[in-house]
Amino acid sequence: MIHFPENFLSLLSLILCFFFLQGGIFFLYCYLRVSRNLGIVTREHLYFSLMSFGQALYSFGAWNLYSVNTFVEGRFWERFQWVSAILVFVFFIHFSTQYLRIPLRWRRWTVDLPAPFFFLMALLWPDFITQVPHVKSFTLFGHPYKFFESESGPLAYATAAWFGFHILAIFFAWFYYLGWKLKIRLAAVLGLMVFVAGAFHELFVALGFYHSPYVLEYGFFIFSVAFYFQLFLDFFDLYRLNLERSSELTRLVEESRLFINTVSHDLKSPLLTIEGFATILEDGASKMTPEQRQDYLKRISKNANHLMNRLSELKNFINIGMVSEEIEPIHVKDLIDEILKGYEMSLKGYKVRVKVPEDLRPLHGSRKRVQDVFMNLIDNCLKYCQKIQGPELTIHVNPREEEMEFMVGDNGPGIDPLYHDKVFDLFYRADTETGGTGIGLAAVKKIVTRAGGRIWLESELGKGTKIFFTLPIRSSMS
Secondary structure, eight states, X not given: XXXXXXXXXHHHHHHHHHHHHHHHHHHXXXXXXXXTTTTOOOOHHHHHHHHHHHHHHHHHHHHHHTTOOSHHHHHHHHHHHHHHXXXXXXXXXXXXXXXXXXXXXXXIIIIITXXXXXXXXXXXXXXXXXXXXXXXXXXXXXXXXXXXXXXXXXXXXXXXXXXXXXXXXXHHHHIIIIIIISOOXXXXXXXXXXXXXXXXXXXXXXXXXXXXXXXXXXHHHHHHHHHHHHHHHHHHHHHHHHHHHHHHHHHHHHHHHHHHHHHHHHHHHHHHHHXXXXXXXXXXXXXXXXXXHHHHHHHHHHHHXXXXXXXXXXXXXXXXXXXXXXXXXXXXHHHHHHHHXXXXXXXXXXXXXXXXXXXXXXXXXXXXXXXXXXXXXXXXXXXXXXXXXXXXXXXXXXXXXXXXXXXXXXXXXXXXXXXXXXXXXXXXXXXXXXOOOSOHXXXXXXXXXXXXXXXXXXXXXXXXXXXXXXXXXXXXXX
């Protein structure tokens, strides 16, 4: 029989029952209409919703248990609370593993499989709650309370031990993953501590260590309020992430359109050349001398090779940031020495200056991509300094707190400041007579920006070029 609240504790339990009920509906709505629409594949909001519904049942039982006046009714509502507590416990374990993003391999064997057994025993087995009456009396804030209960059976104590073992394991897992591995979510951790304290208080009361009202629903209330606060913070992060993804998608669409237009225009020239010479050979090969035919075939071959090189460089450019690569510690000085050794023959006659601090700490990122950056910049220097007297190549490394600043410079012809903004554009060439594909510096910019760095240049006509770029010590480069 459902009772009208007869004291402060039963009234408070009634209020909490409605609070948890609307909380469960709210979190279920979050899961069905928000999380899934944002592409979140975890089910933490679903399990928190189910946990809230279970706690609403528990508070419903507490409301009536604190109002009954007979042992028969007290035994019924006590059993009702045990059944509700098992549901809360199971959903709490599932919620925690989803929220912490940890695969607890033992969960299936120690939680999911035993749960139906304990649930059915609490619901149906007569001796789960014995027939031995037990009056629990105490004073709270100067007001006397008397509850009509019955002694718990051995299986109820086993259930309490089952709760305690797993709550301790999850408690330590929360502190390990939220406190030591990730940025601490203070509201979540404090709410959990209150909830765990309430759960153990419940166990100690059930085991007869002392007499007190059951306060699990009050501990869970603080836990839920903490998670409402944490959820709002998470939603702000999700909203910000969604805006970033939208702007990134817009940028990628614009880049793709520009990329397709540029590629189609750039590849058209060698294709037209090949088509033109092939048509001439097809229509008038019999009237040509062997030397003419050989010249036309060489031109076709040259344009075909140019086209293949361009396609190969385009493939490498597209793969930047798309292909996962190993992140490893990079000793910058050793890497630069290794790269320069590979250019030993090409740099003959060059005055090479390298300034790298001796105590430089390692850079973490993709070694291949950092190597690509330096090689593209050195190739650029070789290309534009081949016609000048006394060519020079300068490489400087300047460590900062969270990043490293690099400079690769030459004393070549320089670049007019009017074209500084275009230098890193795909297929742009400052000097069309020097050859090249116009992909190298665009690839350098893409690698640096994908790693979370910046790139810029300083140059004037006749005064050489210095290209600066930064890379974070802990790079996101992939």
